[in-house]
Amino acid sequence: MPPQRPPGPARGLALAALIVGIGAFLFGLIPVFGALVGIVAVVLGILALRKHQSKGMALTGVILGGIAVVSSIVVTIGAFALVGTTGDAVAEIVASATAQPLEQSEPVEPAEAAEETVAPEPEAAAVPAEYKSALTSAGTYASMMDMSKAGIFAQLTSEYGGQFTVEAAQYAVDNVDADWSANALASAKTYQEQMAMSPAAIHDQLVSEYGAQFTVEEADYAILHLND
Numbered sequence: 001m002p003p004q005r006p007p008g009p010a011r012g013l014a015l016a017a018l019i020v021g022i023g024a025f026l027f028g029l030i031p032v033f034g035a036l037v038g039i040v041a042v043v044l045g046i047l048a049l050r051k052h053q054s055k056g057m058a059l060t061g062v063i064l065g066g067i068a069v070v071s072s073i074v075v076t077i078g079a080f081a082l083v084g085t086t087g088d089a090v091a092e093i094v095a096s097a098t099a100q101p102l103e104q105s106e107p108v109e110p111a112e113a114a115e116e117t118v119a120p121e122p123e124a125a126a127v128p129a130e131y132k133s134a135l136t137s138a139g140t141y142a143s144m145m146d147m148s149k150a151g152i153f154a155q156l157t158s159e160y161g162g163q164f165t166v167e168a169a170q171y172a173v174d175n176v177d178a179d180w181s182a183n184a185l186a187s188a189k190t191y192q193e194q195m196a197m198s199p200a201a202i203h204d205q206l207v208s209e210y211g212a213q214f215t216v217e218e219a220d221y222a223i224l225h226l227n228d
Contacts, residue, residue, distance in 0.1 A: 015057055016044050022064060030075070036145065039069060043195065043205070070160050077162060080136050127171075134164045134172035142178035146186040149173050150213040181221040184214040188222035199223050 020040050042062050049062075134156055141147040141155060156162040156169035164172070184206055191197045191205060205211040206219035214222070 013044055013047050020044055039145075040194065042069070043191075043211075046210070047195070073155065073161055076140060077133075077137050080140065081133060128168070130164060130168045131171045134162065134168040135175055137162055137164075138169075138172035138176040139178075142176055142183060146183040146190075148183060148212050148214040148218070149178070149180055150215075152176070154213065180214065181218045184212070184218040184222040185225055187212050187214075188219075188226050192226060199226060202226070 020037060046062065137156060138152050141152045147155070153169050153173050154161075156164045156172060157166055162169070188202045188206060191202045192199075197205070203219050203223050206214045206222060207216055
């Protein structure tokens with residue numbers, strides 16, 4: 001009998017990463033949705049590489065997923081910026097149209113003028129426009145993509161992401177209204193339901209610097225409440 005070739009390595013995850021990566025690449029220009037699909041493709045590709053499955057398929061899935069994430073995030077930020085600019089312009093038009101000069105009525109009597117007046121408090125320093133934009137983007141990442149504080153900071157300052165200054169990004173993550181432990185739990189449930197990962201693997205993915213970048217405490221909370 002001629003010798004038979006040994007069976008090739010399993011490639012289920014690698015094939016899934018490739019398919020999802022192609023889908024993510026096609027939907028990359030859709031705000032938020034394209035980024036979510038791209039993240040799934042990247043995670044599948046990383047898992048396939050760890051299991052030594054088809055390297056070509058896995059890398060292709062990771063690359064396509066990464067492109068989709070960047071494209072979707074750029075489109076999302078552009079949409080928010082356009083909406084914010086339009087809203088400010090409309091507000092200025094309405095304010096200028098409704099403003100009317102005040103007419104002085106009768107002279108104030110001396111007795112009335114003698115009343116003590118309270119000096120208005122000085123207004124707080126205006127927040128720069130870049131800081132406001134960074135805060136808006138951080139709110140989108142936190143509420144719609146369940147990202148961690150470190151992950152949002154990295155995305156805001158990335159040359160392939162928001163390209164904000166470090167100061168603007170720090171202001172955004174310090175002032176965004178987010179529950180980081182709740183975000184960690186939401187991400188953990190996604191890994192469990194969509195990728196059938198074990199609690200230990202989910203914990204590693206949550207705290208990995210190449211993964212979700214949550215703190216150990218936030219990851220512990222997510223695993224503790226994973227089946228609630």
